[in-house]
Amino acid sequence: xxxxxxxxxxxxxxxxxxxxxxxxxxxxxxxxxxxxxxxxxxxxxxxxxxxxxxxxxxxxxxxxxxxxxxxxxxxxxxxxxxxxxxxxxxxxxxxxxxxxxxxxxxxxxxxxxxxxxxxxxxxxxxxxxxxxxxxxxxxxxxxxxxxxxxxxxxxxxxxxxxxxxxxxxxxxxxxxxxxxxxxxxxxxxxxxxxxxxxxxxxxxxxxxxxxxxxxxxxxxxxxxxxxxxxxxxxxxxxxxxxxxxxxxxxxxxxxxxxxxxxxxxxxxxxxxxxxxxxxxxxxxxxxxxxxxxxxxxxxxxxxxxxxxxxxxxxxxxxxxxxxxxxxxxxxxxxxxxxxxxxxxxxxxxxxxxxxxxxxxxxxxxxxxxxxxxxxxxxxxxxxxxxxxxxxxxxxxxxxxxxxxxxxxxxxxxxxxxxx
Ligand code: HEC
Numbered sequence: 001x002x003x004x005x006x007x008x009x010x011x012x013x014x015x016x017x018x019x020x021x022x023x024x025x026x027x028x029x030x031x032x033x034x035x036x037x038x039x040x041x042x043x044x045x046x047x048x049x050x051x052x053x054x055x056x057x058x059x060x061x062x063x064x065x066x067x068x069x070x071x072x073x074x075x076x077x078x079x080x081x082x083x084x085x086x087x088x089x090x091x092x093x094x095x096x097x098x099x100x101x102x103x104x105x106x107x108x109x110x111x112x113x114x115x116x117x118x119x120x121x122x123x124x125x126x127x128x129x130x131x132x133x134x135x136x137x138x139x140x141x142x143x144x145x146x147x148x149x150x151x152x153x154x155x156x157x158x159x160x161x162x163x164x165x166x167x168x169x170x171x172x173x174x175x176x177x178x179x180x181x182x183x184x185x186x187x188x189x190x191x192x193x194x195x196x197x198x199x200x201x202x203x204x205x206x207x208x209x210x211x212x213x214x215x216x217x218x219x220x221x222x223x224x225x226x227x228x229x230x231x232x233x234x235x236x237x238x239x240x241x242x243x244x245x246x247x248x249x250x251x252x253x254x255x256x257x258x259x260x261x262x263x264x265x266x267x268x269x270x271x272x273x274x275x276x277x278x279x280x281x282x283x284x285x286x287x288x289x290x291x292x293x294x295x296x297x298x299x300x301x302x303x304x305x306x307x308x309x310x311x312x313x314x315x316x317x318x319x320x321x322x323x324x325x326x327x328x329x330x331x332x333x334x335x336x337x338x339x340x341x342x343x344x345x346x347x348x349x350x351x352x353x354x355x356x357x358x359x360x361x362x363x364x365x366x367x368x369x370x371x372x373x374x375x376x377x378x379x380x381x382x383x384x385x386x387x388x389x390x391x392x393x394x395x396x397x398x399x400x401x402x403x404x405x406x407x408x409x410x411x412x413x414x415x416x417x418x419x
Contacts, residue, residue: 113193200226
């Protein structure tokens with residue numbers, strides 16, 4: 001047993017702790033099942049004594065509080081990357097233990113759609129990385145009696161927060177799959193308790209989401225499903241017109257506009273669910289072509305890659321016929337080891353902004369410049385007026401933006417430099 005503790009102490013754990021009274025929960029002297037860390041002397045490279053769970057001492061030179069800490073409180077749930085012998089249900093892999101809410105039935109008396117009494121006094125615990133949720137049953141003393149899976153068959157995309165709403169339903173917030181991206185699968189969801197028949201899951205696919213008019217789109221509800229295997233009927237509503245029947249529909253949009261076709265799936269017991277797609281009619285997206293001369297698959301650092309970009313647009317002409325000026329084509333080169341951030345790709349419509357405007361929008365310029373009002377820096381309209389006849393302005397000003405400048409616009413607050 002002692003040997004196991006020593007091994008355990010070497011690796012990291014995530015913990016959920018329960019504070020019934022003020023306490024010291026161990027970090028950074030103890031981790032997991034209060035496995036003690038030892039003091040390491042970086043000068044002599046020697047490992048000292050392990051922290052004492054009954055008399056933990058905070059001897060850090062940065063400590064401004066007590067040196068002797070209260071005895072360490074026991075953890076509630078703890079687990080490492082590897083399989084946990086104590087809590088096998090937590091699975092393995094990247095960790096990020098999260099303590100969700102405890103449900104109290106008495107807070108939702110008279111709310112017909114609230115979670116049932118079964119959840120009373122139970123904690124929802126979840127893991128941001130592992131995408132599971134667990135319902136923890138405790139006895140009156142708060143000790144764990146049972147841990148069971150919760151919504152095991154639903155794919156959550158990194159749940160980062162949750163709470164019971166005033167209606168006694170659960171609300172979850174998902175971060176989405178990728179780090180530091182505006183994730184398309186980030187979402188706020190409401191989880192309803194449904195003790196009986198489960199409603200169908202409506203899924204609507206469109207063959208096209210944008211295009212010139214007349215725009216004929218084929219819709220399919222074929223990927224919808226029903227968790228109880230009930231027969232499902234479908235209705236598709238577009239601009240108040242309802243089509244019903246099998247799983248496939250089509251519709252021709254004759255007028256430009258943004259439409260939200262809505263699919264309603266109804267199971268044989270009358271439970272319904274709906275979903276929508278967005279169709280943009282009246283503007284065919286441009287066809288963009290990038291050709292790379294030489295090897296298109298890889299490059300050697302320091303070498304140059306020659307490429308040519310051409311754009312053809314049904315309504316607006318092309319770069320070849322000169323109707324789309326090169327200045328309206330923004331080419332960016334991104335290196336994303338973790339893939340592309342989908343929200344940065346314009347969908348279904350053209351980016352009509354000029355490249356400069358886009359660059360400004362993505363930089364920090366707006367903290368000091370407004371379009372037509374003076375802020376910490378001059379307004380862009382003023383800048384444009386001053387330099388409208390100066391052919392060298394683009395070069396000179398780009399340089400100033402990168403390297404800093406001052407004195408041109410009178411006494412202003414700051415001098416800006418960029419590194
Ligand atoms: C911290 C505040 C601040 C930020 C951020 C900032 N600027 Fe400025 N900018 C100024 C000030 C102050 C001036 C006036 C300097 C002067 O009088 O020469 C100025 C001047 C300019 C000018 C006119 C220069 C000239 O010589 O006439 C341009 C163009 C400009 N900024 C563009 C930008 C752009 C583009 C960005 C974003 C990449 C940006 N600025 C970000 C404060 C800022």
